[in-house]
Amino acid sequence: xxxxxxxxxxxxxxxxxxxxxxxxxxxxxxxxxxxxxxxxxxxxxxxxxxxxxxxxxxxxxxxxxxxxxxxxxxxxxxxxxxxxxxxxxxxxxxxxxxxxxxxxxxxxxxxxxx
Amino acid sequence: xxxxxxxxxxxxxxxxxxxxxxxxxxxxxxxxxxxxxxxxxxxxxxxxxxxxxxxxxxxxxxxxxxxxxxxxxxxxxxxxxxxxxxxxxxxxxxxxxxxxxxxxxxxxxxxxxxxx
Numbered sequence: 047x048x049x050x051x052x053x054x055x056x057x058x059x060x061x062x063x064x065x066x067x068x069x070x071x072x073x074x075x076x077x078x079x080x081x082x083x084x085x086x087x088x089x090x091x092x093x094x095x096x097x098x099x100x101x102x103x104x105x106x107x108x109x110x111x112x113x114x115x116x117x118x119x120x121x122x123x124x125x126x127x128x129x130x131x132x133x134x135x136x137x138x139x140x141x142x143x144x145x146x147x148x149x150x151x152x153x154x155x156x157x158x159x160x
Numbered sequence: 161x162x163x164x165x166x167x168x169x170x171x172x173x174x175x176x177x178x179x180x181x182x183x184x185x186x187x188x189x190x191x192x193x194x195x196x197x198x199x200x201x202x203x204x205x206x207x208x209x210x211x212x213x214x215x216x217x218x219x220x221x222x223x224x225x226x227x228x229x230x231x232x233x234x235x236x237x238x239x240x241x242x243x244x245x246x247x248x249x250x251x252x253x254x255x256x257x258x259x260x261x262x263x264x265x266x267x268x269x270x271x272x273x274x275x276x
Contacts, residue, residue: 077261089164089251089267090203135203139262146191146215146255146262152202 048073050138050151058157063126067154069119069136077141081110081121084133084153093121093134126158162186164268166252172274178240181271183252184233191262192235193253194227197270203251209235210257242275249273 050071059065071079078097082090094103094110096119103110107124123130133153140147165184173179185192194206207217207227217227224243229235239246249272255265 080265087270089253089269091267092264095264141260146193146208146210146257148205148262148265150203150205 048138048140048149050136050149052134052136052151052154054154055152056155056157058159059126061126061128061158061160065123065126065156067121067123067134067136067156069121069151071117071119071136071138071149071151073117073138073140073149075141076114076117077139079110079112079119080137080139080148081108081119082135082137084135086132090135123156126156128158128160131156131158162266164252164254164266166250166268166271168271169269170272170274172276173242174276175243176241177275178238179242179246179273179275181237181250181252181273183235183237183268185235185252185254186266187233189254189256189266191255191257192229193251193255193265194235194237195251195253195267196248197251198248206237206250239273242273244275247273247275 053068080095081093084090096112109122112119133155135153136151138149167182193208197203206219209229212229226238249270251270252268256263
């Protein structure tokens with residue numbers, strides 16, 4: 047069964063600290079992996095998209111890694127800010143004919159406190 | 161700054177009433193998605209369209225939900241009759257599929273539906 051699992055479910059860190067969110071997936075065939083940030087009361091916003099051949103991708107203080115062999119991805123946030131408080135959703139795109147089969151994780155809720 | 165728009169942003173209705181949610185996708189995107197998000201289930205795909213044609217609506221309760229795209233600038237999601245278990249946030253998203261690859265997916269702000 048195609049699944050995307052994220053850990054931890056929730057996380058609280060102090061402003062300025064780093065953190066790493068995990069995503070494990072069992073999706074075949076694999077097309078790409080996405081990380082989204084969803085602020086409370088808003089729609090998800092794309093942070094990164096990584097294909098099979100990409101190991102690392104950065105977007106400002108966000109760095110995503112992908113290990114296609116172990117089917118794991120991580121999202122590292124450096125020097126966290128209060129505005130990083132949000133839900134982070136890992137999404138794996140299945141390589142179907144339509145190119146649109148997206149398998150969503152349930153997200154990690156990050157709280158950054160001062 | 162192109163963005164997906166959704167109306168209404170909030171809707172409170174009584175059980176049994178019809179609810180219509182509207183979405184304007186980003187111009188030039190050929191694929192439009194409807195999602196539902198609840199605390200328990202996270203984001204669930206309800207239906208999606210390619211070039212205005214419905215490709216998959218297997219995520220929708222067929223007896224009460226319907227999705228249409230009457231033109232390239234408007235997608236609608238209708239619930240009739242609505243039930244309390246339909247209470248959720250409904251998101252529309254659009255993106256461009258080239259070949260078999262979906263590029264960036266852009267979400268609207270969502271419609272928060274409460275059915276009493």
